[in-house]
Amino acid sequence: MNSPATVIAAGGVVWRERGGTRQVLLVHRPRYDDWSLPKGKLNAHEHVLLGARREIEEETGHRVVFGPPLGVQRYAVRKNGGTAEKLVHYWSAVPVGKSDFEPNDEVDEVSWLSVDKARGKLSYPRDVDILDALEHAVPVAATVVVVRHADALKRKDWDGKDTLRPLTDTGTAVAERLSGVLGALGANRLISSDAERCVATVTPYAASIDRHVHLWPEISERGYDADPDRLRGLGERVWRPGKVTVVCSHRPVLPALLRELGLKVGKFSTGAFLVAHRLADGRVVHERFSAP
Template structure:
């Protein structure tokens, strides 16, 4: 299974693409047969996947969710990442990032502006209809995931708390050290980013900088927040096995969940996750200190068919001033 790391990094690093876009391959199973959603755009007279260009300040996951809703009216949640594609356009090179998204029986309706028709069809029919040959690559990955029972997943999001005030500048209790101004902006950024996966429950350290990091999202969505003392730096140092047990328990869930903790706790979290994934995927984990930057997210996709088995990874950079 493909791993996706630092999608936004590719933009920041000044890659050769001049246009970035994102979208989703919506899928469902009808009468035990896999079907995918194609759209027809009258402007180009082509068949493609729902997608669109990145708005200023928008993350790739946000863009994918927004574009699918605007074009076909589906309020999707992102599933596993699929291969991105690149092709020539007038400004230069366009790079499109895709995710799979289970649509179940939700109706898809063309917006009547960019899209004049939608169709659910088999992957084989989709291959024949797709106008851009490169659009077949994410389709092949989706079919392979379906056949290996790795397509139906739920997300576990590991969040390092946002940037806090420096330790040296704080004289009160360590657990009360608050977010810096940049950290507060990162928390608001995380509120938007996490909407792409809709975690309904958040497990967090009880220290102020973790609580403040997840508060904007929790307040906006009414997600349930559970404070876990073992996720603090101090309790982890005394009982790291307790953190391992927390992560192991989370992996038995089957609904979108987030965990917010501190840099010194991350090695235990990552080591526990590594046991539930193939070796090559484990090697791509951020194993070197600092593991994740303040406000950064590591997302693991956990199989529904094989509980606890991790089938895909992605990382998302924090907001930076």
């Protein structure tokens, strides 16, 4: 008999500063009579960041934006009469707006506590480990999200100028889903190659927050081929203190672009993205994601 499939879940350490004290938000689950960090299982085909945001909002009433990753829990759970591994991904999470929490059968109480008090109240040592990781992950000085454009028509199937080559239906759907992911990251500054396939990848999100997309021809394939040196110094323009900056470019340009940003070079499938956080102490933490 095959073992049950791995259970994927996600959540976060929701935190705020009050009177010079860092507080975190815990939830009480009456079914287990425990205090834990807000989290929950992903829906089918749900991107992990969107699942984490949805679960936190459902359990706490708070909409959040995510910062650096805090770790992954691995433990066994009962499933379909057997035992399965459960993986729970956690991020630093900051609430935005007011909470509309109402007690329910899943979570009947939430509590803002100082980190020290929360450490003593949590029911599971594994949650304490995730909580302790928060101290080393915040505050964040700046964030950059590097995106490869979503799936576009093949060059052989397009008769017009390459810069006007559009997204496929699949690429358009990815761009729409990416909008939710960028919202979960709190993106507030958008930079794109001037090629249509890049602009179209970030336009749904730009429209959702009523922001302008800044077009940088130097990070297009054509611009980079004409003068690769134009990328020099670009890192200083992208890393903007206090901003979550999205940069959408092309596969041939991304290696040089990532080096200029001080980030690790790697392969990107269409619609894939990298999230990098520059912490207040100068360290940079990053994680890669496939297309949503």
